[in-house]
Amino acid sequence: MANLVQNRNTRTLALPCASYVDPVAAAVRIFKGAMVALDGSGNAIPASPTAAAMRGCALDDGADNSTGAAGAASVKTKKGVFLFNQTGLDRTDIETEVSVIDDNTVGGAGALKAGILKDITSEGAWVEIL
Structure with a gap:
């Protein structure tokens, strides 16, 4: 499998609980439905095996910070x-x-x-x- 290249309708089995809004790392795009993690600076990134911490599933439209500095955009996630x-x-x-x-x-x-x-x-x- 490969990282998402467009928004994905990620189905949920149970009602999500905790939600978060995190700054997105520089030059990063997170698609709706992606697993989101935090990098070593606490910025949101698409989940990968090398990320620092798991955060949740991206909601709404995800976040496009592909041309921005860290924190120029934010992403909403839920557990x-x-x-x-x-x-x-x-x-x-x-x-x-x-x-x-x-x-x-x-x-x-x-x-x-x-x-x-x-x-x-x-x-x-x-x-x-x-």
Whole structure:
């Protein structure tokens, strides 16, 4: 899988809870429906295995700061249970931690934990971002 190149309608299994508004890193675009993480400076970026911390799922229209300095744009994210693409997971992985592969894909092993796998279906992986 690869990072998003357009907005994505990321379905949610449960009502999202905590929401945040974070400054977006310089020269970054975050698409709606992407997993969002924070870099080492606390700015929002599309989730990747090398990010500092997991934040949530991008809402509204995401954020386009592709030509701006850090903090010139902000992105709204929520915690909750969301449907993402998956690789290498099956039903035996339910209730285990899954990791970020890219901003819309989770897998079993990796440096940045995306959250807890709540269910897996033919549509993908339902992940609770904590």
